[in-house]
Amino acid sequence: MRALVTGAAGFLGSHLCDRLVADGYTVLGMDNMITGAAANLAQLDGAPSFTLVQHDVTTFISVPGAVDAVFHFASPTSPADYLKLPIETLKVGSLGTHNALGLAMAKGARFFLSSTSEAYGDPQVHPQPESYWGHVNPVGPRGVYDEAKRFAEALTTAYHRHNGIETRIARIFNTYGPRMRPDDGRVVSNFIVQALTGEPITVYGDGSQTRSFCYVDDQIEGLMRLFQQGGSDPTNIGNPTEVTVGELAELVLQLTDSRSPIEYRELPVEDPQVRCPDIAKAKADLGWEPWISLQDGLKRTIEYFKTSLQH
Ligand code: UDP
Numbered sequence: 001m002r003a004l005v006t007g008a009a010g011f012l013g014s015h016l017c018d019r020l021v022a023d024g025y026t027v028l029g030m031d032n033m034i035t036g037a038a039a040n041l042a043q044l045d046g047a048p049s050f051t052l053v054q055h056d057v058t059t060f061i062s063v064p065g066a067v068d069a070v071f072h073f074a075s076p077t078s079p080a081d082y083l084k085l086p087i088e089t090l091k092v093g094s095l096g097t098h099n100a101l102g103l104a105m106a107k108g109a110r111f112f113l114s115s116t117s118e119a120y121g122d123p124q125v126h127p128q129p130e131s132y133w134g135h136v137n138p139v140g141p142r143g144v145y146d147e148a149k150r151f152a153e154a155l156t157t158a159y160h161r162h163n164g165i166e167t168r169i170a171r172i173f174n175t176y177g178p179r180m181r182p183d184d185g186r187v188v189s190n191f192i193v194q195a196l197t198g199e200p201i202t203v204y205g206d207g208s209q210t211r212s213f214c215y216v217d218d219q220i221e222g223l224m225r226l227f228q229q230g231g232s233d234p235t236n237i238g239n240p241t242e243v244t245v246g247e248l249a250e251l252v253l254q255l256t257d258s259r260s261p262i263e264y265r266e267l268p269v270e271d272p273q274v275r276c277p278d279i280a281k282a283k284a285d286l287g288w289e290p291w292i293s294l295q296d297g298l299k300r301t302i303e304y305f306k307t308s309l310q311h
Pocket of ligand 1: 078079080174185186187188190191202203204205209211245267268271272
C-alpha cells in the first residue's frame, strides 16, 4: 500500500507518517513547510519506505505511480496560526482539498479528510454529536478555518456521492502531545512552555471555557481505525473528558512543579465557550475510545518539551 500524506511535517501529519510506515505502508509526505518542520520527520530520515517532498497542495499535485490512500492533513490548525495565515488557510481547505481529491480520484485511492470540531463553531448543543450542524460565523476571525473545513467536508462528500470515490471525514477535537511547536499558540503548548520557563500562565478570559483534550497516540489510533473500518459520514475523534481552561492551568502547574503565576488576558473574539465530543459513533463503528488520561498525556508532553527546550 502506498499513501500520500499532505501536511506530513505537521504535528498530526508526522505522527500519522510514523504510524503508516510502522504498519508497512510506503509513504510520500508532502508539505509546504509554512507551519510544519522537517525536524518532526527526522526519525524517518533514511527510511526506504518514506519520502518527503516540499510542495504547496493548493497547486496541482502530481504523483507518478500508484497511490492507494490520500490523507489530507495540510492546514494551519492553531488559531494563532490561522489568524496570521487566513488566505493560506482558506486556500488549503478549498483548493488543496480539491487537488487532493482529484489525485485520489485519478489513482482510485481512498481519501481521508482531517476535519475539525471547529465545524461545530461555538456550539449550542453540548456535547457535540455528528448530527449537529454547528454555529459558525462565516465572517468572524475563526471563519477562515471553520468554513474552509466545512467546505472541505462538502467537497469530499460530493466526490463520494457524485464520483463514487471512497472517503473518510474525521472531526478531530483538540489534540496534544510531542511535536507541537513551542510557539504555536495553542493552550497545551503555551501552558507547558510557560510553566517550564517560569513565565506567567496566560489564561484567556476567566478560564471557565471548556475543551476536551485527546493525547496524540489515542488520536492516531482512532484515525487509523476510521480509515480502515469507517464509512463516509463524518466521525468525531476526540477525548470526551472535558476540563475548563482554568483547571488545565492548575494541572500543568502541578505536574511541572512550577511557580509561574496565572495571568488573565482578553478572551479571543468568538472563542467557543464549550467543546466536548460525543463519541458514541466512533465507539459503535470502530470500537475506539481514548485510553490515555489527561494527566498521563500531559506528563509525556511535558517530558518532550523539557528535552526540546534544551536544544
Ligand atoms: N487559551 C488560553 N491561553 C493560551 C492559549 C489558549 O487560555 O495561552 C484558551 C483559548 O482561549 C481557548 C482554549 O484555551 O479557550 C483552547 O485554545 P487553543 O488555541 O488551544 O485551541 P481552540 O480550542 O480554541 O481551537
